Amino acid sequence: MLSPATTALLVLGCPQVPVQTSIALYLINRLKKAGITPVVAGNKAANTLLVVSDPDRHYLGEVIDLDRAIGLITDGKRDFDRCFVFIHNDAGVSYAATLGAISKAKLYALVYGEHFDEQEKKIDFPCTVIAAKAVHNPLPLKKAIDEVAPWAA
Amino acid sequence: MGCVESMNYEIVLRDATFKESRDYIRSNFKESIDVQPGFRIFDVHVIGLPPIAIGLDGDFVIFPFTKPCHGTFLLRVEDAEEAARLRALKK
Numbered sequence: 001m002l003s004p005a006t007t008a009l010l011v012l013g014c015p016q017v018p019v020q021t022s023i024a025l026y027l028i029n030r031l032k033k034a035g036i037t038p039v040v041a042g043n044k045a046a047n048t049l050l051v052v053s054d055p056d057r058h059y060l061g062e063v064i065d066l067d068r069a070i071g072l073i074t075d076g077k078r079d080f081d082r083c084f085v086f087i088h089n090d091a092g093v094s095y096a097a098t099l100g101a102i103s104k105a106k107l108y109a110l111v112y113g114e115h116f117d118e119q120e121k122k123i124d125f126p127c128t129v130i131a132a133k134a135v136h137n138p139l140p141l142k143k144a145i146d147e148v149a150p151w152a153a
Numbered sequence: 154m155g156c157v158e159s160m161n162y163e164i165v166l167r168d169a170t171f172k173e174s175r176d177y178i179r180s181n182f183k184e185s186i187d188v189q190p191g192f193r194i195f196d197v198h199v200i201g202l203p204p205i206a207i208g209l210d211g212d213f214v215i216f217p218f219t220k221p222c223h224g225t226f227l228l229r230v231e232d233a234e235e236a237a238r239l240r241a242l243k244k
Contacts, residue, residue: 091171091220093202097190098191098200098201
């Protein structure tokens with residue numbers, strides 16, 4: 001049984017790839033069922049997509065600005081047990097490398113999108129890579145996540 | 154862009170990859186410093202794969218600025234104090 005204090009940070013990427021929002025909500029649900037408190041960090045658009053999708057906050061808990069989250073972790077004011085970074089472009093890889101360097105969290109790279117394999121090749125830092133070609137249909141990425149079951153690790 | 158928006162900056166590269174940004178600094182500026190992700194320059198925590206190269210050119214600081222939807226920008230900002238602070242870290 002996990003400690004109630006077990007936390008996970010979900011670092012959202014640019015929301016231009018549709019699967020991100022549904023996978024984020026799915027992952028939040030699985031983490032919560034496993035007793036892990038999820039916190040979401042993204043830019044305004046990515047965060048707002050989630051907030052509007054879950055108006056009664058059945059799934060969402062704390063939502064914070066991405067730059068603020070990076071600052072809090074860098075300054076040692078906050079940290080998490082697990083960190084999931086959504087990656088479909090070069091910026092996503094950069095954010096994942098940054099989280100790997102500044103946070104003590106166990107790092108998961110969720111790689112998706114049309115050119116997921118190109119981004120996956122850039123990941124040369126320690127993390128668990130969960131990758132699938134998923135753009136509009138979230139099921140390939142959901143399946144890849146289920147196989148790893150990061151909520152149980 | 155938060156505080157960066159209020160700076161008088163010049164965009165040296167836009168919509169670049171992180172690697173393009175690092176290579177540009179190393180090949181176009183004689184003076185540079187390597188920092189770790191999260192290092193603060195002005196009010197910005199730099200994002201990227203370590204080591205992150207920061208260029209120095211007189212009183213100008215050239216640094217990567219990454220946003221989720223726009224990739225990495227390489228910004229050039231004139232600030233003698235910040236340039237001096239970064240040079241001091243090299244010693």
